[in-house]
Amino acid sequence: MRSSTLLAPTLKESPKDAEAVSHRFLLRGGFVRPLSSGVYQFLPMGLRVLRKIETIVREEMDRAGAQELLLPALHPRELWERTGRWATYGDDMMKVKDRTGREFGLGPTHEEVITNLVSQEIHSYQDLPKLLYQIQVKFRDEPRPRFGLLRCKEFLMKDCYSFHTSREDAEKTYAVMKSSYETIFSRIGIPFFAVKADPGLIGGNLSHEFIMPAESGEDVVAVCETCSYADHVEGEEAVARPCPSCQRPMRSVRGMELGHIFFLGTKYSEKLDAVYLDRDGARRPVVMGCYGIGVSRLISAVVESRHDELGMKWPVSVAPYRVQILVTMMDKPDVVSAAEQVYRDLSAQFPGDVLLDDRDVRAGVKFHDADLIGVPVRAVIGRGVAEGMAEVQIRATGEKRNVPLNQLVKEIATLAA
């Protein structure tokens, strides 16, 4: 992609109402723009990051044996009445009416819909187990959206639901999902703790939250210094309490929730009549679990954990582009043609994943924008061309080195792999 044609409006100054670093940089870098409080537009680069995160999530869900489907955002009221959540979810659910006055909720989560589907399509123990997921827009009427993508009224979520004949099998899948989540967050490159959690409105009695340590986080977690134990705490109580599994002191850490998994049991299957016939012909409720990841929130999470004062530092796995080429002397035909050649060669190596800054602006502007946008590997084509040289820069470390033009692609192919 050429910067000259890309919609990536970078800002020198932060819009005043951005506090969290991820909010500021995503805005300044031209990744997102607000439409309304807690409602965001994803510009091309923001969408590219989102898609890369989705891809990792899909790969790991598929690897764990889950199947992707897509459920509606519009949920009829009657379905939610059956679980009693039309009332208990209350104002957190956006509600709309169709032209006949029939009421719908905009799905804040999909237990009702998926369980209803399973109740209609699954009848025998031979149809089970099933692991189904989707990546879809969710709506929650947050009383107070905040920090850009971190807490929105409309956001993208991966939600997966498991259906088993027994609690034992369901718990095995729960464990598989837990390790799948660990792989996902590792691949995306964000640090996290798996914390035992309160199941909350969703219900059930086994639950873990995946929390990334972050200043702007809304949760407080007690973390053990030595073992991997982590738990939720209220206020400052954490510091006073020793770790239950090894008796060492714990420290309290602020964090943000990235994912949440629940063992649901038969709470929804009973209410929505999701039952199967077992070997003996007895009707039994399906045993369920559900597993969510805040996909759009992960964009902010990556920025929160990887940035410096100049801008973002994307890991290769989710960077909007793997490589950015800066042409610093647009008025020199030999420089431009050298850059075009590098662009062609790198594009062959990383199709669609190379950004060429061919804008007719001063070099300083390109360097600053590049630091802001945070593409991991940078090739600077300019004054070295006469001697057949280019410069390679690594955004994360600030490392710079000169590389002969004829070895540049090979060099970068390794760095950006």
Place this chain on the structure above:
RNA sequence: CGGGGUGUAGCUCAGCUUGGCUAGAGCGCUUGGUUCGGGACCAAGAGGCCCCGAGUUCGAAUCUCGGCACCCCGACCA
């Protein structure tokens, strides 16, 4: 939903306390020239329902009342 703050040019903001002539700056944008590897310089321009509505007043960006929007703290949050 409680508390606080902010709405003036595309962005960041000054002006408001103490009402007064064509409402300002920096950045960005357009045009011309000089520059050209870390956010250049000079010159000329374009760009405003001063959030909305009512009031007070000879006169309102400025004062009063009522709305709305956005941000921050808290409550809430699969």
